[in-house]
Amino acid sequence: xxxxxxxxxxxxxxxxxxxxxxxxxxxxxxxxxxxxxxxxxxxxxxxxxxxxxxxxxxxxxxxxxxxxxxxxxxxxxxxxxxxxxxxxxxxxxxxxxxxxxxxxxxxxxxxxxxxxxxxxxxxxxxxxxxxxxxxxxxxxxxxxxxxxxxxxxxxxxxxxxxxxxxxxxxxxxxxxxxxxxxxxxxxxxxxxxxxxxxxxxxxxxxxxxxxxxxxxxxxxxxxxxxxxxxxxxxxxxxxxxxxxxxxxxxxxxxxxxxxxxxxxxxxxxxxxxxxxxxxxxxxxxxxxxxxxxxxxxxxxxxxxxxxxxxxxxxxxxxxxxxxxxxxxxxxxxxxxxxxxxxxxxxxxxxxxxxxxx
Amino acid sequence: xxxxxxxxxxxxxxxxxxxxxxxxxxxxxxxxxxxxxxxxxxxxxxxxxxxxxxxxxxxxxxxxxxxxxxxxxxxxxxxxxxxxxxxxxxxxxxxxxxxxxxxxxxxxxxxxxxxxxxxxxxxxxxxxxxxxxxxxxxxxxxxxxxxxxxxxxxxxxxxxxxxxxxxxxxxxxxxxxxxxxxxxxxxxxxxxxxxxxxxxxxxxxxxxxxxxxxxxxxxxxxxxxxxxxxxxxxxxxxxxxxxxxxxxxxxxxxxxxxxxxxxxxxxxxxxxxxxxxxxxxxxxxxxxxxxxxxxxxxxxxxxxxxxxxxxxxxxxxxxxxxxxxxxxxxxxxxxxxxxxxxxxxxxxxxxxxxxxx
DNA sequence: CTGTTAGCGCATTCAA
DNA sequence: TTGAATGCGCTAACAG
Numbered sequence: 134x135x136x137x138x139x140x141x142x143x144x145x146x147x148x149x150x151x152x153x154x155x156x157x158x159x160x161x162x163x164x165x166x167x168x169x170x171x172x173x174x175x176x177x178x179x180x181x182x183x184x185x186x187x188x189x190x191x192x193x194x195x196x197x198x199x200x201x202x203x204x205x206x207x208x209x210x211x212x213x214x215x216x217x218x219x220x221x222x223x224x225x226x227x228x229x230x231x232x233x234x235x236x237x238x239x240x241x242x243x244x245x246x247x248x249x250x251x252x253x254x255x256x257x258x259x260x261x262x263x264x265x266x267x268x269x270x271x272x273x274x275x276x277x278x279x280x281x282x283x284x285x286x287x288x289x290x291x292x293x294x295x296x297x298x299x300x301x302x303x304x305x306x307x308x309x310x311x312x313x314x315x316x317x318x319x320x321x322x323x324x325x326x327x328x329x330x331x332x333x334x335x336x337x338x339x340x341x342x343x344x345x346x347x348x349x350x351x352x353x354x355x356x357x358x359x360x361x362x363x364x365x366x367x368x369x370x371x372x373x374x375x376x377x378x379x380x381x382x383x384x385x386x387x388x389x390x391x392x393x394x395x396x397x398x399x400x401x402x403x404x405x406x407x408x409x410x411x412x413x414x415x416x417x418x419x420x421x422x423x424x425x426x427x428x429x430x431x432x433x434x435x436x437x438x439x440x441x442x443x444x445x446x447x448x449x450x451x452x453x454x455x456x457x458x459x460x461x462x463x464x465x466x467x468x469x470x471x472x473x474x475x476x477x478x479x480x481x482x483x484x485x486x487x488x489x490x
Numbered sequence: 491x492x493x494x495x496x497x498x499x500x501x502x503x504x505x506x507x508x509x510x511x512x513x514x515x516x517x518x519x520x521x522x523x524x525x526x527x528x529x530x531x532x533x534x535x536x537x538x539x540x541x542x543x544x545x546x547x548x549x550x551x552x553x554x555x556x557x558x559x560x561x562x563x564x565x566x567x568x569x570x571x572x573x574x575x576x577x578x579x580x581x582x583x584x585x586x587x588x589x590x591x592x593x594x595x596x597x598x599x600x601x602x603x604x605x606x607x608x609x610x611x612x613x614x615x616x617x618x619x620x621x622x623x624x625x626x627x628x629x630x631x632x633x634x635x636x637x638x639x640x641x642x643x644x645x646x647x648x649x650x651x652x653x654x655x656x657x658x659x660x661x662x663x664x665x666x667x668x669x670x671x672x673x674x675x676x677x678x679x680x681x682x683x684x685x686x687x688x689x690x691x692x693x694x695x696x697x698x699x700x701x702x703x704x705x706x707x708x709x710x711x712x713x714x715x716x717x718x719x720x721x722x723x724x725x726x727x728x729x730x731x732x733x734x735x736x737x738x739x740x741x742x743x744x745x746x747x748x749x750x751x752x753x754x755x756x757x758x759x760x761x762x763x764x765x766x767x768x769x770x771x772x773x774x775x776x777x778x779x780x781x782x783x784x785x786x787x788x789x790x791x792x793x794x795x796x797x798x799x800x801x802x803x804x805x806x807x808x809x810x811x812x813x814x815x816x817x818x819x820x821x822x823x824x825x826x827x828x829x830x831x832x833x834x835x836x837x838x839x840x841x842x843x844x845x846x847x
Numbered sequence: 848c849t850g851t852t853a854g855c856g857c858a859t860t861c862a863a
Numbered sequence: 864t865t866g867a868a869t870g871c872g873c874t875a876a877c878a879g
Contacts (some may be wrong), residue, residue, distance in 0.1 A: 150857095184606050189856080209566060229582075449850095523849090
């Protein structure tokens, strides 16, 4: 059997209460006694039972994170940021994923609540679809924050990056490069990230007097592959802004399969700056997202919520920036870049990136 | 306040025990009563408190997974496999990581035990260093299994892949390709994966009458970069077997920086078959590891342990196979491949891979 | 089929 | 500075 405070109490010859106090560094225990208790705990290999402690104190120091899946390192970077803050504040993170299924999402959230998490950080696979369910969390008095994607019909605190502005950066860059037929491989329109990026693209196209060419293909590499082929069958664009890096990778693969060169025949810009973007066949120009910072921001917001320091109506949008590599053709053609852009030299390891100019 | 079984009991006008039974689908409750209770639970938005349940039943349905870090998708694939099995068996997975620090590893494991996990799945960042600590887990009667890396001095159940055999596949392939100076960028020799892969390499080199050229650089992209430069300053090999894909990526980058072509000037083979391997500047020939399957295998072993069906001395080594892409030069030169090898056509999405021949 | 008693391991509250 | 009583929410064991 595992040792309990009772065992320690008998060993030392005091009450369980004194042991409990000593182990938690509660005040009201003499230093000599504390030492004797600590030694006994060590000797008996004592481990506090957090179930029992949580049951009585109503504090589990557990926070639940729900993400769509574990397959994309994208989410993991956010979790890394969350973990960093959580650990610093003494919390353990319980990670769940929905496999992009709204039903499973509800099930997992209920399971998290049953495990008595003190707060919920949710990147919903479909916030609008699960809006009414998510809104019940408020009534259950469990602090919940959405991240990366939000629901229009729901007022929960939210942390994401400024997708519309990011899409503007990408599109403005392609306009600046002088392309004539700039298309957009748009993401899932049921997700705010998909809608907002499309919005940013359309704005810039309109402002610059271009005709928008939109192919909604959803996220993911295979969707990018198919979307690219459909797009080319109809429009033969000379540049594409893909709504996500995997979409861009699929598009690049399709381009190669069709015998097209990147960026000579078709320029490509992605969104995310995933780890592999710089390693790609043709290094990818893309919109960088502050993934770990985003995780830290959500976690910090939750900590404020737990301390009652923050209201329910926070809506944080983190800035993005452009990372210019080979796939857009700007470097080859000496296109002037904005000050905020980052130029990546993909052929040397250190420094990986240099701020332009 | 959150509803409890007591609230439901009052609502329905029965005892808490009947409610408890009904909610757990325990037998001995009439169907009519069960329905009334279920409806009341629904109405009150009842969620069982798993802390309380776990405290009394001594079953938390929690298993703890400890991995070195969250940064490499490598680990996540294993976690995906673990989760799949765990979820099927009704368990929740609590993921922790040590940031490759043996001290943190011990701390995290203690924390997991405090949370009353029923079993521990550990990819130790340094099994030999933490061997004595890990051996205490047996005394504490908590089922523990190592995966991916094992300790020589410790007899815990283990699941990994056959690193020595995998290294043989890679080295034999380079020998078959006709390279003369085949070097090995060896991984961390404090880890079984590093040692076993070096061993497999040395065996084949000896058997085929080649002189081994070994540069121990450790794992990771930057180590691969530096290791490659050191290697070339001394030996000018015409082929390199890298102990891990990131090492190969660093090496490839170094080769480009030095103006060398892959595979024409130097051939490259990696180990892991990470997601990005096929997307690389030059698609990487590498030893594929059954990452998700490995996760499922560890989890299944743990389930058997929990049911008392399996002993403590299981040592499972899963087979690997070679994935041939461009970086080794075999395809360009029409080198005959073994039946088990997989040839990847990197320029089309579907099918991604074709079994050779 | 249903209820009662007891207690999981710990911390809160009050009393000494 | 220490201890006793109480109960967190739930279930095992037994009784009816």
